[in-house]
Amino acid sequence: MEQGRQIRVIISGGGTGGHLFPALAIADALKELEPSLELLFVGARGRIEMDRVPKAGYRIIGLDIQGLQRRLTWSNLLFPVKLIKSILKSNKIIKEFRPGIAVGVGGYASGPLLLAASRKGIPTVVQEQNSYPGITNKNLAKKAQRVFVAYEGMERFFGAGKVRLTGNPVREGLLETGRKKAEGLQHFELEEGKKTIFLTGGSLGAGTLNRSVKAHLDLLRANQVQVIWQTGKFYYHDIKKEFSEKEYPGIRIMEFISRVDLAYAAADLIIARAGAGTISELCVVGKPAILVPSPNVAEDHQTKNALALAKQEAALLVRDETATKELIPAALQLLGNTEKQDMLARNIRRLAKPEAAREIAAEIIKIAQAS
Numbered sequence: 001m002e003q004g005r006q007i008r009v010i011i012s013g014g015g016t017g018g019h020l021f022p023a024l025a026i027a028d029a030l031k032e033l034e035p036s037l038e039l040l041f042v043g044a045r046g047r048i049e050m051d052r053v054p055k056a057g058y059r060i061i062g063l064d065i066q067g068l069q070r071r072l073t074w075s076n077l078l079f080p081v082k083l084i085k086s087i088l089k090s091n092k093i094i095k096e097f098r099p100g101i102a103v104g105v106g107g108y109a110s111g112p113l114l115l116a117a118s119r120k121g122i123p124t125v126v127q128e129q130n131s132y133p134g135i136t137n138k139n140l141a142k143k144a145q146r147v148f149v150a151y152e153g154m155e156r157f158f159g160a161g162k163v164r165l166t167g168n169p170v171r172e173g174l175l176e177t178g179r180k181k182a183e184g185l186q187h188f189e190l191e192e193g194k195k196t197i198f199l200t201g202g203s204l205g206a207g208t209l210n211r212s213v214k215a216h217l218d219l220l221r222a223n224q225v226q227v228i229w230q231t232g233k234f235y236y237h238d239i240k241k242e243f244s245e246k247e248y249p250g251i252r253i254m255e256f257i258s259r260v261d262l263a264y265a266a267a268d269l270i271i272a273r274a275g276a277g278t279i280s281e282l283c284v285v286g287k288p289a290i291l292v293p294s295p296n297v298a299e300d301h302q303t304k305n306a307l308a309l310a311k312q313e314a315a316l317l318v319r320d321e322t323a324t325k326e327l328i329p330a331a332l333q334l335l336g337n338t339e340k341q342d343m344l345a346r347n348i349r350r351l352a353k354p355e356a357a358r359e360i361a362a363e364i365i366k367i368a369q370a371s
């Protein structure tokens with residue numbers, strides 16, 4: 001591309017927060033580096049991106065695409081039809097928008113869109129958040145010019161030449177949580193001077209984490225510990241019915257937290273699933289954390305994510321099967337041990353890659369300009 005021509009970028013993917021939020025961080029960094037750049041998102045209809053991307057101020061087009069279910073279902077029979085329709089629609093999007101590059105962040109929509117782009121000779125890049133790649137990204141990476149990763153050793157999946165170890169992009173607001181504790185406590189109407197736990201089950205919530213809190217609410221109250229409890233949308237209404245915040249004054253029950261930066265800021269300790277995005281954010285936030293990896297994800301990748309930290313004493317790990325009994329007692333014990341808290345915080349901070357979004361954005365711009 002000649003200098004001076006406007007750069008046009010498509011970012012495609014989503015499905016869960018773990019794919020979407022890195023995509024938004026890349027978008028913000030692209031706009032910061034090159035304000036005149038034209039950006040279009042392509043997502044899957046009915047998924048989280050269709051709601052969140054416009055709220056973040058970007059345009060999105062939805063494909064009628066879904067994942068394959070592990071069981072034999074009617075919707076699986078429709079899969080090939082939907083895939084072909086999505087590729088045709090992707091062709092049309094590319095013809096009309098004329099991107100200089102297409103970026104895939106994982107999730108259903110990135111498949112057809114990047115496939116269509118590379119067939120038209122448009123450069124593509126992939127961002128892989130996990131320590132173990134999904135099938136979509138593994139296939140797309142074959143044609144991609146770069147694969148941006150967050151874990152060492154990813155060359156074994158993608159080949160050495162195109163892998164760049166940048167870390168996962170995190171949203172700008174998460175880079176300065178250290179200065180926002182008072183604002184965080186105020187936002188959630190919590191008291192200063194009391195210990196606060198932020199418990200998050202990832203973008204969808206986690207049944208195990210919810211059961212663990214339920215089993216120990218009285219213990220938390222007896223210890224005067226405050227909890228920002230993100231339940232996830234599947235569990236929220238039942239939990240709200242069962243427990244009142246009046247009965248447990250320091251407990252904030254929430255379906256999804258938009259200002260997750262303020263939740264991290266308010267917390268003395270974070271309990272979380274081990275999704276790749278959450279982990280990258282925890283490193284940047286730099287506070288003591290307990291991880292409970294989900295056993296229900298492909299190739300058990302959350303356990304691998306969590307072990308990568310636990311081995312470096314950068315976070316504690318509690319197994320899903322023992323969490324209901326052990327998690328909250330372990331959290332209370334850690335809250336009473338400042339020395340261990342300091343060690344965990346120091347070690348997790350060393351793993352932070354706060355420049356990831358900007359590094360990826362700069363490389364995307366370079367490739368688009370050269371195309």
Ligand SMILES: CC(=O)N[C@H]1[C@@H](OP(=O)(O)OP(=O)(O)OC[C@H]2O[C@@H](n3ccc(=O)[nH]c3=O)[C@H](O)[C@@H]2O)O[C@H](CO)[C@@H](O)[C@@H]1O
Nearest residue numbers: 016017018021129202203230256257260275276277278297
């Ligand atoms: C069950 C499942 O398939 N999980 C996968 C999914 O997790 P999930 O979608 O939960 O993704 P992550 O843990 O990576 O990230 C969650 C993201 O949602 C945000 N957030 C979460 C809760 C909230 O109330 N508000 C909020 O903004 C977090 O700040 C973070 O940015 O994608 C990850 C990245 O590919 C994978 O590693 C996970 O294994």
